[in-house]
Amino acid sequence: MAASVQLNLRSFKAPFNLKPIAKQFSRPGRIRCAATTPTKRYSITLLPGDGIGPEVISVAKNVLKLAGSLEGFLSFPFPVFPLFRIEFSFQEMPMGGAALDLTGVPLPEETLSAAQRADAVLLGAIGGYKWDKNEKHLKPETGLLQLREGLKVFANLRPATVLPQLVDSSTLKKDVAEGVDLMVVRELTGGIYFGKPRGFGTNEKGEDIGFNTEVYSTHEIDRIARVAFEIARKRRGQLCSVDKANVLEASMLWRKRVTAIASEYPDVELSHMYVDNAAMQLVRYPKQFDTIVTNNIFGDILSDEASMITGSIGMLPSASLGESGPGLFEPIHGSAPDIAGQDKANPLATILSAAMLLKYGLGEANAANRIENAVLDTLNRGFRTGDIYSTGNKLVGCKEMGEEVLKSVDSPVPTAI
Numbered sequence: 540m541a542a543s544v545q546l547n548l549r550s551f552k553a554p555f556n557l558k559p560i561a562k563q564f565s566r567p568g569r570i571r572c573a574a575t576t577p578t579k580r581y582s583i584t585l586l587p588g589d590g591i592g593p594e595v596i597s598v599a600k601n602v603l604k605l606a607g608s609l610e611g612f613l614s615f616p617f618p619v620f621p622l623f624r625i626e627f628s629f630q631e632m633p634m635g636g637a638a639l640d641l642t643g644v645p646l647p648e649e650t651l652s653a654a655q656r657a658d659a660v661l662l663g664a665i666g667g668y669k670w671d672k673n674e675k676h677l678k679p680e681t682g683l684l685q686l687r688e689g690l691k692v693f694a695n696l697r698p699a700t701v702l703p704q705l706v707d708s709s710t711l712k713k714d715v716a717e718g719v720d721l722m723v724v725r726e727l728t729g730g731i732y733f734g735k736p737r738g739f740g741t742n743e744k745g746e747d748i749g750f751n752t753e754v755y756s757t758h759e760i761d762r763i764a765r766v767a768f769e770i771a772r773k774r775r776g777q778l779c780s781v782d783k784a785n786v787l788e789a790s791m792l793w794r795k796r797v798t799a800i801a802s803e804y805p806d807v808e809l810s811h812m813y814v815d816n817a818a819m820q821l822v823r824y825p826k827q828f829d830t831i832v833t834n835n836i837f838g839d840i841l842s843d844e845a846s847m848i849t850g851s852i853g854m855l856p857s858a859s860l861g862e863s864g865p866g867l868f869e870p871i872h873g874s875a876p877d878i879a880g881q882d883k884a885n886p887l888a889t890i891l892s893a894a895m896l897l898k899y900g901l902g903e904a905n906a907a908n909r910i911e912n913a914v915l916d917t918l919n920r921g922f923r924t925g926d927i928y929s930t931g932n933k934l935v936g937c938k939e940m941g942e943e944v945l946k947s948v949d950s951p952v953p954t955a956i
């Protein structure tokens with residue numbers, strides 16, 4: 540049954556950051572034998588953030604807890620005998636605007652070190668009107684960039700899969716959206732969001748100017764390219780590198796290095812596309828894409844665009860991984876101040892990010908599949924938040940959607956699509 544309901548967050552042996560079960564067992568202090576049942580303990584740092592962040596994190600935390608508690612049982616055909624237990628300890632820390640209000644900075648040292656010590660980090664979203672006019676170093680968004688840099692999570696995986704249940708929610712025609720299943724691999728700790736010089740100044744005419752620098756090194760390009768090739772190899776074997784090499788020097792180097800790394804992956808078909816064309820192709824014929832690799836800013840923009848093919852930005856999860864240390868898992872959307880506090884947010888992107896946390900962050904693929912199945916089952920039962928609602932379905936809020944997913948997680952035989 541699990542195979543028929545895969546969300547295409549395919550398990551692949553990533554060359555980074557996965558912690559197989561065996562490794563967990565070998566960690567001193569992680570496994571405790573309570574009576575006869577060994578317990579796998581994971582510490583998760585939760586960063587709810589701002590706007591709808593706390594609403595979606597609260598729902599995803601409950602889903603994660605329940606999915607973990609159901610793991611480790613032998614089933615004949617219902618759970619009978621626990622081989623091991625999974626227990627999460629959650630530490631909630633302030634981040635973004637919430638941290639600014641509390642401590643005066645968007646990423647307090649305590650928050651970063653809690654995240655660095657954790658087995659995985661689950662983030663809601665940050666930002667809001669209240670802090671929009673803050674100086675750069677006092678913006679919630681600066682805290683998010685510092686967190687990604689501090690965790691060294693350079694590879695941001697953003698899968699966009701059109702679920703059969705949500706084809707009608709896509710803004711594209713059914714035959715264009717149906718069957719779309721792509722992965723954006725976005726470079727996350729380099730490029731124009733981090734490049735120097737940056738700042739404000741005056742030009743020769745005395746006018747104010749603002750400037751940023753798009754900069755990539757060989758090392759930064761090579762490592763994200765290898766991640767993308769590895770992922771493409773485990774998917775349909777096609778990698779499209781998106782750049783602006785007809786204009787930007789940083790993109791010229793990008794294209795040269797991605798082409799060079801391709802020789803290590805003869806089984807993967809590499810193509811190149813300029814970003815303006817890619818933005819157009821995504822709405823013209825998105826099924827042509829399997830895996831896309833691109834820089835920080837293009838990946839940010841193209842993944843928001845890709846989300847609408849799937850029905851809503853409220854559906855897209857992400858995993859940000861580094862060579863070692865905890866992964867950072869977050870929905871691709873922001874804090875949605877326009878709907879914050881109204882119980883309207885779609886929590887599925889965050890719930891699916893929790894599934895990615897289990898699969899890519901902790902190596903608990905089974906528990907991850909349980910969550911993915913539960914999301915599909917909930918959609919099969921017709922529950923929809925406003926952003927993915929179509930006629931004939933049941934309109935629910937963020938909390939109720941969460942409760943329905945919990946029911947599906949708990950059901951012994953999930954409904955297949």
Ligand SMILES: NC(=O)C1=CN([C@@H]2O[C@H](COP(=O)(O)OP(=O)(O)OC[C@H]3O[C@@H](n4cnc5c(N)ncnc54)[C@H](O)[C@@H]3O)[C@@H](O)[C@H]2O)C=CC1
Nearest residue numbers: 664665666667852853872873874875876877878884885926
């Ligand atoms: N990772 C993060 O924490 C991110 C933070 N931001 C910040 O979020 C704030 C708002 O940014 P926007 O540009 O408005 O982007 P946004 O992603 O927060 O919202 C864009 C639109 O999508 C809707 N939306 C987003 N998530 C949704 C969900 N789960 N369910 C239903 N509808 C959803 C919103 O209501 C809004 O109409 C800004 O301060 C921005 O800097 C933006 C993107 C990512």
Ligand SMILES: CC(C)CC(=O)C(=O)O
Nearest residue numbers: 680681683684732839871
């Ligand atoms: C602060 C921004 C870079 C966040 C964002 O839009 C994203 O990562 O998708």
Ligand SMILES: [Mg+2]
Nearest residue numbers: 839840843871
């Ligand atoms: Mg974005």
